[in-house]
Amino acid sequence: MVLELHxxxxxxxxxxxxxxxxxxxxxxxxxxxxxxMGGALALILRLELFAPGTxxxxxxxxxxxxxxxxxxxxxxxxxxxxxxxxxxxxxPIMVRxxxxxxxxxxAIAFWMIPPAGALIWLGFADxxxxxxxxxxxxxxxGPAADMWIFGxxxxxxxxILGSINFIVTIMKCKHPDLPLSKMPLLAWAYLTSSLxxxxxxxTFAAALLMLLTDRLGASGFFNPLMGGDPIAYQHLFWxxxxxxxxxxxxxxxxxxxEIFPRFSRKPIFSHGSGVTAFVLLALVGxxxxxxxxYATGMSFTEKTVFMVGTLAAVPASAMHTFNFLAxxxxxxxxxATPIMWAVGGIALxxxxxxxGVVNSAMxxxxxxxxSYWVVGHFHxxxxxxxxxxTVGFVYYMFPYITGRMYxxxxxxxxxxxxxxxxxxxxxxxxxxxxxxxxRRIYDYPPIPEWVQMNIIxxxxxxxxxxxxxxxxxxxIYSSAKGKPADMDDxxxxxxxYYYPYQAKNPxx
Amino acid sequence: xSGHSSWPEWVYIGVVVALLCYVGAExxxxxxxxxxxxxxxxxxKVTGQQWLWTFEHEDGTKEIGELHLEKGKAxxxxxxxxxxIHSFNIHDYVVLLDAVPGRVxxxxxxxxxxxxxxxxxxxxxxxxxxxxxxxxxxxxxGA
Ligand code: HEM
Ligand SMILES: [Cu+2]
Ligand SMILES: [Cu+2]
Numbered sequence: 014m015v016l017e018l019h020x021x022x023x024x025x026x027x028x029x030x031x032x033x034x035x036x037x038x039x040x041x042x043x044x045x046x047x048x049x050m051g052g053a054l055a056l057i058l059r060l061e062l063f064a065p066g067t068x069x070x071x072x073x074x075x076x077x078x079x080x081x082x083x084x085x086x087x088x089x090x091x092x093x094x095x096x097x098x099x100x101x102x103x104x105p106i107m108v109r110x111x112x113x114x115x116x117x118x119x120a121i122a123f124w125m126i127p128p129a130g131a132l133i134w135l136g137f138a139d140x141x142x143x144x145x146x147x148x149x150x151x152x153x154x155g156p157a158a159d160m161w162i163f164g165x166x167x168x169x170x171x172x173i174l175g176s177i178n179f180i181v182t183i184m185k186c187k188h189p190d191l192p193l194s195k196m197p198l199l200a201w202a203y204l205t206s207s208l209x210x211x212x213x214x215x216t217f218a219a220a221l222l223m224l225l226t227d228r229l230g231a232s233g234f235f236n237p238l239m240g241g242d243p244i245a246y247q248h249l250f251w252x253x254x255x256x257x258x259x260x261x262x263x264x265x266x267x268x269x270x271e272i273f274p275r276f277s278r279k280p281i282f283s284h285g286s287g288v289t290a291f292v293l294l295a296l297v298g299x300x301x302x303x304x305x306x307y308a309t310g311m312s313f314t315e316k317t318v319f320m321v322g323t324l325a326a327v328p329a330s331a332m333h334t335f336n337f338l339a340x341x342x343x344x345x346x347x348x349a350t351p352i353m354w355a356v357g358g359i360a361l362x363x364x365x366x367x368x369g370v371v372n373s374a375m376x377x378x379x380x381x382x383x384s385y386w387v388v389g390h391f392h393x394x395x396x397x398x399x400x401x402x403t404v405g406f407v408y409y410m411f412p413y414i415t416g417r418m419y420x421x422x423x424x425x426x427x428x429x430x431x432x433x434x435x436x437x438x439x440x441x442x443x444x445x446x447x448x449x450x451x452r453r454i455y456d457y458p459p460i461p462e463w464v465q466m467n468i469i470x471x472x473x474x475x476x477x478x479x480x481x482x483x484x485x486x487x488x489i490y491s492s493a494k495g496k497p498a499d500m501d502d503x504x505x506x507x508x509x510y511y512y513p514y515q516a517k518n519p520x521x
Numbered sequence: 522x523s524g525h526s527s528w529p530e531w532v533y534i535g536v537v538v539a540l541l542c543y544v545g546a547e548x549x550x551x552x553x554x555x556x557x558x559x560x561x562x563x564x565x566k567v568t569g570q571q572w573l574w575t576f577e578h579e580d581g582t583k584e585i586g587e588l589h590l591e592k593g594k595a596x597x598x599x600x601x602x603x604x605x606i607h608s609f610n611i612h613d614y615v616v617l618l619d620a621v622p623g624r625v626x627x628x629x630x631x632x633x634x635x636x637x638x639x640x641x642x643x644x645x646x647x648x649x650x651x652x653x654x655x656x657x658x659x660x661x662x663g664a
Binding site: 073074075077139140145146148153237238242243245283286308314317324327329331332335370373375377379380382383448449451454456458 | 527530533534537538541544545547548551553555556571604605606608609610614615616617618619621622623624626639642643645646648649650652654
């Protein structure tokens with residue numbers, strides 16, 4: 014492979030480079046930095062919720078700002094850039110081209126992220142990651158709210174530019190000898206998630222502008238006092254963000270399609286099934302957005318339509334799970350760190366999906382909606398599935414990027430602690446939701462069940478915190494002092510057969 | 522692709538689809554039944570505002586933060602908001618509906634046990650969202 018940082022270079026050479034592996038490295042470092050920062054915020058929230066009454070945060074506004082920046086950071090500044098990182102490394106290699114189709118555009122898309130991150134962190138808005146009007150129009154304090162809007166605007170443009178680049182690289186620069194049908198599933202993941210981005214994100218981009226002019230008093234799109242409708246924003250928002258959850262999850266599934274066959278020493282069970290599931294998800298994913306809005310007063314018919322649309326997307330996810338298990342079945346599995354994360358990830362993916370079906374069933378959503386159940390539900394995806402897949406892939410790519418091995422033992426400890434913590438936190442949150450605790454609250458009455466479950470959740474969160482500190486130490490120590498990796502077979506799996514895309518990049 | 526047989530995958534997908542159809546049909550049916558408002562339901566006007574709930578009975582009496590109802594009767598809430606979006610929630614009776622400025626949303630329920638129940642706001646609405654709470658007091662007039 015061509016990824017390793019052969020010789021030490023001054024940092025500015027990497028920063029001003031447009032080569033896909035350099036941009037990939039920038040994306041990776043940035044996204045991991047934001048992962049640790051956003052995670053730290055979550056720990057502050059969990060300290061506060063450890064018991065009823067004020068613990069560490071003096072006032073509710075600060076608490077509200079922290080959970081808003083936590084969510085925004087991890088979705089937009091960790092998950093999306095980390096997906097772009099590995100896409101940059103691997104998509105050109107997988108389609109056998111020398112670089113991304115538009116290298117400069119690629120660097121520009123990356124360099125939009127730091128200023129956007131700065132706007133979000135320096136502003137520290139409080140109106141949650143979805144900024145619903147009318148709160149966001151008439152009540153949310155500026156300039157934080159406006160800085161958030163600009164930050165998200167920049168991130169939206171950045172991800173559209175990045176997606177166009179992936180689509181063109183794959184469709185136009187792919188080696189003529191490589192038919193689409195034979196393209197590795199990870200490249201398919203980038204193709205489908207990029208197509209979803211290009212279709213879904215513009216609505217939110219429009220909604221952000223309308224929100225901004227509404228805040229300035231120049232328009233009243235979402236303000237009923239000026240004849241507008243706040244629910245219209247929710248449609249625009251969720252038309253982007255339900256498909257967005259597939260934009261987030263598809264690359265992580267793609268990582269697992271690399272990890273499972275490799276460490277099972279067996280080809281993927283069905284390439285065709287994987288492609289079908291990606292494409293299906295990309296299409297059906299657009300039919301479910303208003304399942305977030307059952308409680309806004311939608312008619313019975315509307316609710317039914319969106320329930321059916323939501324349920325229709327489930328078989329596609331189920332196909333991936335089957336494909337993974339069938340790939341492992343009868344394989345000579347080597348349980349190194351990357352596949353442990355992938356296995357944990359699909360276990361949590363399955364549980365999360367089951368909870369999602371409950372949310373979709375209309376009468377049940379009136380129990381779960383905006384309670385801790387929903388927090389548990391989507392964290393089993395964003396943390397349990399996406400972060401697990403991504404972290405597994407960070408371990409997998411580590412030797413290719415740094416030329417050194419990470420510490421295997423600490424990688425496994427990291428996994429075990431994270432898995433235990435994740436189960437403790439997010440399964441418990443489901444139950445807490447059934448007991449009626451609303452999300453996004455700074456303090457809660459001392460209802461005994463709520464108190465007990467919040468203690469369990471906070472302890473679980475700190476177990477995850479410890480595991481992530483171990484991760485950070487492992488990354489830093491091993492990239493400087495780790496033992497040099499055997500670049501032909503860093504995981505000792507034997508046989509090149511298991512590296513299907515490794516056909517030499519013709520331009521290097 | 523690799524010449525393996527694919528029937529287990531088809532069986533598996535069939536099972537998943539069947540389960541989903543069952544969940545969907547059941548949900549449709551239950552929602553249809555629970556949304557049917559009884560004709561004699563008494564109307565309670567519910568107004569959310571930062572950060573309290575106001576209730577107005579049919580006879581014009583108003584309550585703030587507390588709502589007194591009678592066991593066994595049916596009630597229909599007409600819910601709206603004065604400022605930002607809130608969400609009116611009596612978790613023990615699975616009453617949950619957004620209070621949206623400029624709109625009136627309706628939901629009905631009938632309390633079956635005398636006692637006190639928590640009312641809370643389930644949609645983020647700012648500074649005191651966490652404490653936008655109230656109490657439903659169900660009285661047993663028949664006893
Ligand atoms: C594939 C990965 C998925 C991700 C990343 C994901 C993520 C999310 C997120 C972020 C939310 C909450 C948004 C918020 O209120 O802040 C959410 C809610 C929801 N999800 Fe998922 N989800 C996924 C899959 C599913 C599946 C497979 C289903 C259904 C079968 C589903 C059904 C729902 C429903 C109905 C809600 C609304 C719950 C409510 O607010 O009452 N999700 N999901
Ligand atoms: Cu959704
Ligand atoms: Cu409220």
